Amino acid sequence: MSIRNVLVVNAGSSSLKFMLFDMEAEQMLAKGQVERIGIENPLFTFTAGDYSEKQNLCDAPDHTAAVKLVCDALIDPAKGGCLKSFADIDAVGHRMVHGGELYSESVLLTPEVLEAFEKLSPLAPLHNPACLQGVKGCQAVLANVPHVGVFDTAFHQTMPEESYLYALPKEIYKQYGVRKYGFHGTSHKFVTLRMAEVLNKPLDEMNIITCHLGNGSSITAVKGGKCFDTSMGMTPLAGVMMGTRAGDIDPAVVLYLLKNGFSADDIDAMMNKKGGVFALGGTGSSDMRDLCSACDAGKPEAQAALARLVHSYAMYIGGYAALLGRVDAIVLTGGIGENSKETRAALLPAISGLGVTLNAEVNDTVRGIEKLISGSDSKIPVYVIPTNEELMIARETYAVTK
Ligand code: AMP
Numbered sequence: 001m002s003i004r005n006v007l008v009v010n011a012g013s014s015s016l017k018f019m020l021f022d023m024e025a026e027q028m029l030a031k032g033q034v035e036r037i038g039i040e041n042p043l044f045t046f047t048a049g050d051y052s053e054k055q056n057l058c059d060a061p062d063h064t065a066a067v068k069l070v071c072d073a074l075i076d077p078a079k080g081g082c083l084k085s086f087a088d089i090d091a092v093g094h095r096m097v098h099g100g101e102l103y104s105e106s107v108l109l110t111p112e113v114l115e116a117f118e119k120l121s122p123l124a125p126l127h128n129p130a131c132l133q134g135v136k137g138c139q140a141v142l143a144n145v146p147h148v149g150v151f152d153t154a155f156h157q158t159m160p161e162e163s164y165l166y167a168l169p170k171e172i173y174k175q176y177g178v179r180k181y182g183f184h185g186t187s188h189k190f191v192t193l194r195m196a197e198v199l200n201k202p203l204d205e206m207n208i209i210t211c212h213l214g215n216g217s218s219i220t221a222v223k224g225g226k227c228f229d230t231s232m233g234m235t236p237l238a239g240v241m242m243g244t245r246a247g248d249i250d251p252a253v254v255l256y257l258l259k260n261g262f263s264a265d266d267i268d269a270m271m272n273k274k275g276g277v278f279a280l281g282g283t284g285s286s287d288m289r290d291l292c293s294a295c296d297a298g299k300p301e302a303q304a305a306l307a308r309l310v311h312s313y314a315m316y317i318g319g320y321a322a323l324l325g326r327v328d329a330i331v332l333t334g335g336i337g338e339n340s341k342e343t344r345a346a347l348l349p350a351i352s353g354l355g356v357t358l359n360a361e362v363n364d365t366v367r368g369i370e371k372l373i374s375g376s377d378s379k380i381p382v383y384v385i386p387t388n389e390e391l392m393i394a395r396e397t398y399a400v401t402k
Contacts, residue, residue, distance in 0.1 A: 003090040003401050005029070005083065006394040007142075009067075010095040011134020013126070014039055016066045020048075020074060020082060020089075021394040028391075029082040030074055034058065034066040042066075046073050048080025063137030071141055092138050092147045093397030095186070095389070096131045098124035099151030100177060106154065106396040109135055109147040117149065123177060123234070148397040155189040156182030156220070156227045163229040180238075182230035184212045184334075188220045190392040191331045191385045196225065198370075198383065199328060207324045209317055212387065213343070214334030215243035215286065219313065221320035229323060231316050237271055240312040243286035246275030247312055280305040288335070292342040306346055314350040321354050327380045330356070333387040338368050348374065348382060355379025 004024055010017040017033040030048035035055075042060035046053050060066040074083045083089065094109065100120040107113055114135065121128040139147060164180040165173060172178045188210045195210075196203045203225035210220045217240050220230040231239030241247040249271070257267050278286035282301030283294045294302030321327050330351075336343050341363050348358035357375035366373055366384050374382035 003398055005089050006091050006093055006397050007070075007089050007138075008093045008095070008390045008393045008397070009134050009138055010390075011063060011130055011137070013130040013133070016063060016070070016134055016137070018070050019390040019394070021391065023394060023398045026391065026394075030080065031390075032070070032073070034060050034069060036060070037066050038062055044069060044073075046070075046079060048074070048082050051078075051080035053079070063133045064140045065137075067134075067137040067141040086142060087144075089142055089145055091145055091397050091401045092142055093393040094131065094135050094138070094147060094149050095393055096135075096149040096151045097127035097153075097183075098181065099149070099153045099157075100181065101157065103149070103151045103154050104157035106148055106150045106400050108400060109139075109149045113149065123181070146397075146401045148400045150186060150393045150396045152183045152185050153181045155185030155192075156180075156230050158226040159229060166234075178234055180230070180233045182218065182220070182227065183232045183236045184216070184218045184220075185227070186389045186392045186396075187212045187333060187387040188218075188222070188227065188230070190387050190389065191333050192222050192225065194370075194385050195329055195331055195383065198385070201328065206328055207326050208329045208331060209320045209324070209327060210331045210333070211313065211317070211337055212334040213240075213313070213332060213336040213340075216245065217242050217313075217334065217336070219316040219320065221324055223324055229320060240316060241280075241309045242276045243288075244273050244276050244278045246271045246279070277305055277309065280308060288340050288343060292340060295342065306343070310343065310346045310350050313347055317351050318354065321380075327354070330374075330380055330382045332373075332382065332384050338366075338384055338386050341366065344373060344384070356382060358382075 006021045006023050008019045014037045015035050019031040020029045022029055032046035034044050036042040037060045042058050043055045044058035045055050058069055060069060071086050073079050075085055098120050100123055102116055118132060191210050195208055196206050206225050208222045210222055212218050216236055218230055218232040221228045237245050239247050254267055277291055281291045283290045291302050291306060295306050344363055348356055357378040359373055359375045363373045368386055371384050372381055373384055
């Protein structure tokens, strides 16, 4: 079977984002999302070529109806007419969040795989059931095409035990699967492969540190082209400070708060939704743009929050540099890494102990483009590489089904 058009789907519990790629040219043909699925007044956003509709009311009582809406738009001549019929969709790639220890690579979503994936739901109770709803909706509408699962955790499955094992009684790992898994794997893999091309180096000889810095952030040590360690843990709460997530804290803080009358739900919300930049920035926002504007306006609280954020990035980068020994490049990606010149201008001096220098003039001009931003005398080159998780999912889907 020849594969050309790949639909990439990223399903949440009430949303479904999609992109359609022509894989012969690796060209994006259409993209959009359905929001508020199963809730009052669902919304549909769709772009294909010159055609665009923004947040129009639609009918989406469930994920199957949402997928039907997407496919109908893809074949509608009045909406760009990317495809002639549903049969022109050759494969569907699904973003699957938590593959546990079962999946170190992308796989065809057979009934057995879906059953095994469902059993991993306790590890990602918010995300995995939503992914399954998306897969089932797609399989109902596009029954005769291969569906491929691409897992956020897969790239990190090469971590050795010394990286992933928590120092807890072994049965906690064996019985409950409590260990480090890591996330954003699709993005770390995308920029790793791109970095190998840019450096013109064989993947298996490449030691790099990839920093996916966005609303959620993670930093990964890539050794010989494979994940050696990563900052997120069993859940995406661990690691560096993030938009609304606290990142690493002393685990005893949780017990202390529980004993002082906070409920588990209070603490969960504090750590996941009310922490990070939102908690410390003093702007009432988790957005880096707001934090940087407040820094520019000379607000001390915002400046302290930026310093705290950058400190947490620098600690991981420094630690991973020590573990890797030789670092061929540091990669910055994600909404902050790609766009926030202020954050980058604060970060590079914070890792000057590694011999890193900043080319401030170039850094100021970089927004969403691939560029070397370190100085010519920098001991480690630092690159901004825009990530493209959807294209990575399309490539994986193409590779699995071809
Ligand atoms: P992500 O989760 O990867 O979409 O990244 C979201 C983060 O990127 C938010 O904190 C945004 O403020 C930040 N971001 C996006 N665009 C810009 C920009 N032009 N300048 C600074 N930060 C940005």
